[in-house]
Amino acid sequence: MSNVSHQDRRVAVVILNWNGRVHLERYLPSVLEHTLQDAEVWVVDNGSTDDSLAWLESNHPEVKTLALGCNWGFAEGYNKALFHVDADVHVLLNSDVRIVSRWVAPVLKVMDERGWSVASPLLVQDANPSLCEHAGAAGGWMDKDGFPFCLGRLFNEVEPVDAWHQQNREVFWASGAALFVRKSAWVEVGGLDGALFAHMEEIDLCWRLQNAGHRIGCVGQVSVQHLGGGTLQNSSPFKTYLNFRNNLIVMVKNRRGAWPLFAFRRMTLDGVAAFRMLSQGQWRQFLAVGKAHGAFYLALPRVLRQRAMLRRLSSPKAELVGWWSQSVIWAHFVQGVNRARDLKLPLSERS
Incomplete structure (x- = not known):
């Protein structure tokens, strides 16, 4: 943990933007309203071809900006x-997140109290804040086959927010x-694995940090509203490709x-999932899974080198919180479990 005092600690909220002026117009004012008392706000432009930077300069000169020149991907x-x-704590914030109350200081307070190196607030849907949001909800877990799932969301089943989700807890x-x-x-x-480009890069980061002895958490008492799908829609074959390819890479890199x-x-x-897609007429999704497997094979020599290096850096005493030694696929699609709380997860006593 950093030795920097709370008074001297520098915090920077960093929004990575790619052709996102529409999202900036819609969501940035809420970020500025509830953030500037506790952190700097940066918008880093990832090679946009729209007028995002010009709009920021004209409308929000208080925002610090940086142009990367081309699209390097999320990671x-x-x-x-x-x-x-330059900051002691960075907050990576999507451009389609709405902030509704002071949030930076409360999250940092819990991180300091619990000794967490990484955390996120509770994510709820922007369109319906009474529901958990797909991309994180009340924190993420991982099953034995490398399928990530959330407290508050199993596959496409999202839960209404209640007191169970609003707890502060350690997660995977x-x-x-x-x-x-x-x-x-x-x-x-x-940092992040740039070769992933986008999707699952935060899971890879958290897994590497846990293997190195760090702790990850979700501050459920603080919520932010997320639109989701701001860059790639769920129906995008490219998103399917990234998810399937990256899931394999992340698992082989990090799992013991x-x-x-x-x-x-x-x-x-x-x-099995690919042929299910084909049976539903989603042939582009079917092909995306095959392409993902091909890309995984091509990346395998690099991934195995990363795996060997990470094994040397990992802590032998590291406890993987949020790892479920059973199958979420079996629980959801065969046993009909639709809520993470019904999986009888071994919640960490450290939380």
Whole structure:
């Protein structure tokens, strides 16, 4: 944990923008209203071809800006952004997040009290704040096959927000839509994996940090509203490709054990999912899964080198909080479980 005092600590909220003037117009005013007393606000432009930067200069000169010149993707874009933004804590914030109350100081307070290196607030839907949001909800978990799921969302089933979601608890991964990370932890593990481009990069970061002995949390008593799908819609074959490719890469990089065995099992489950897509007439999604597997094979030599390096850096005493040793696929699609709280998860006593 950083030794910087609370009074001297610098906090920067960093929004990575790509052709997102519409989102900036809609959501940035709420960010500024509830953030500037506790943090700087930066908009880092990822090679936009719209007039985002000109609009910011004319309408919000209080926002600090940085132009990267081209689209580096979400992961590498943030790596380059945070290299230039000097702060003790960075908050990676999606451009389609609405802030409704003071949020930075309360999240940092819980992080300090619990000793967390990374955290996110509770994510609720912008269109209906009474419902958990897909991209994180009340914190993320991981099952034995590398399928991430959330407290408050199992696959497409989202839950109404209640007191259970509003607890502060330790989790496996925190949402990249509003991700608080201490600079010391970020630097220790080398930031995000730029080769992922986008999707699951925050899960990979949290997994590497947990393996190195860090702790991850969700501050459920603080909520932000997320639109979701601001860059890639759920129906996008490219999004399907990234999710399936990155899921395999992240699991092989970080999971302990015999990687050929769990990778083969996971790829078999991917194949079942792909043929289900084909049976529903989603042939572009079907092809995207096949393309993802091909890209995984091409990336495998690099991924295995990363795996070997990470094994040397990992802590042998690290406790993986938020890891479920059963199958969320079986629980949801076969047993009909629609809520994470009904999975009888082994919630950490440290929370």
